[in-house]
Amino acid sequence: MKTKLFFVPLLVALGFIAVAKATPIEEGKSIFMSRCAxxxxxxxxxxxxxxxxxxQRRSLDWIINFVHSSQAMVKKGDTAxxxxxxxxxxxxxxxxPxxxxxxxxxxxDYIKAESKPVAEEKAPFAKPGMKKNFYQPLTxxxxxxxxGYFLVVVGLISALYLAVQLKTFERNRKEKDISG
Ligand code: HEC
Structure with missing residues (x-):
């Protein structure tokens, strides 16, 4: 009985962890929508x-300070x-504040979840260094x-085998025609 009761707070705790884990992005989203959007x-x-x-551009501390007071940072002479x-x-x-x-x-976290990687893909020309070679070294x-190679070989052998069968079949029929 006692051991069973032990599971109840454990389950409740797990439930809380699950809920707490699911919410940060949701919370971030709702603040973003009401305060930043x-x-x-x-x-x-x-x-x-x-x-x-x-x-990636800024540290989390920088973002926190900036959101608290961007002008304070400008006045302090923060270059970014x-x-x-x-x-x-x-x-x-x-x-x-x-x-x-x-x-x-x-x-x-919400911004991270919503971010689409755009900038690089949109570049009209690939950087030369990023171009992939067209050939692939054979390893x-x-x-x-x-x-692919194996399939081609199997295909060729089957075709050859079929052709031989067909020829044999035709020859047999012709022989029958002649004899019969
Ligand atoms: C009234 C308009 C306005 C609102 C509301 C606003 N911002 Fe801004 N935000 C700006 C402007 C304009 C800039 C450009 C920097 C500047 O002008 O100081 C900026 C810059 C930023 C930057 C710096 C971006 C970078 O690339 O360095 C961050 C981070 C930021 N805002 C986050 C937020 C967050 C988070 C909220 C909501 C809590 C918010 N902002 C609400 C106008 C706004």
């Missing part, structure tokens, strides 16, 4: 920059903050080649 889209430039890949402020025609992003670090991390790992 007026100026930001993950994959499109609006009043503010497209935020896809922001987690000053550059993006200039780039967006000196439109200051409003402060969001009430958002916690966890809130902002969830927003970033034992080249299963596709060996299977």
């Amino acid at each position: 007026a100026c930001h889209n993950v994959n499109k430039v609006m009043t503010g920059p497209a935020l896809s890949g922001v987690d 903050a000053m550059a993006i402020f200039q780039k967006f025609n000196r439109v200051p992003m409003p402060d969001h 009430d958002l916690t670090a966890a809130n902002i991390k969830n927003i970033v 034992m790992n080249n299963y596709g080649f060996f299977i």
Whole structure:
């Protein structure tokens, strides 16, 4: 009886973990929709920059500080903050001092989940260094080649065998015609 009761809090705890695990992106999304989406889209430039890949451009601490007060960072002389402020025609992003670090991390997780890899694919010409060779060196790992080769050989042998059978059959019939 006691051992069975032990499972109840365990299940409840597991349930909580499952729920807690499912929510951060959802929470990030709802904050993003209500507080950021007026100026930001993950994959499109609006009043503010497209935020896809922001987690790669900036550290999480930088993003948290910027969201709390972008102008404080500009005034402090943070180069990245000053550059993006200039780039967006000196439109200051409003402060969001009430958002916690966890809130902002969830927003970033939501942005990550929504990000589409665009920039590289859209380049009109492939960088020469990124072009793939058209030939493939023949190695034992080249299963596709060996299977194809094998199929061609099997196909040729079957065709030959069929042709021989057909000829034999025809010859037999002719012989029968002559004799009969
Ligand atoms: C009133 C419009 C507006 C709102 C609302 C807004 N932003 Fe911004 N945001 C901007 C502008 C404009 C910039 C460009 C930098 C600047 O002007 O200071 C920017 C820049 C940023 C940057 C820097 C991007 C980069 O590439 O370095 C991040 C991160 C960011 N915003 C996150 C947020 C988040 C998260 C929210 C919601 C909590 C939010 N913003 C709400 C206008 C806005």
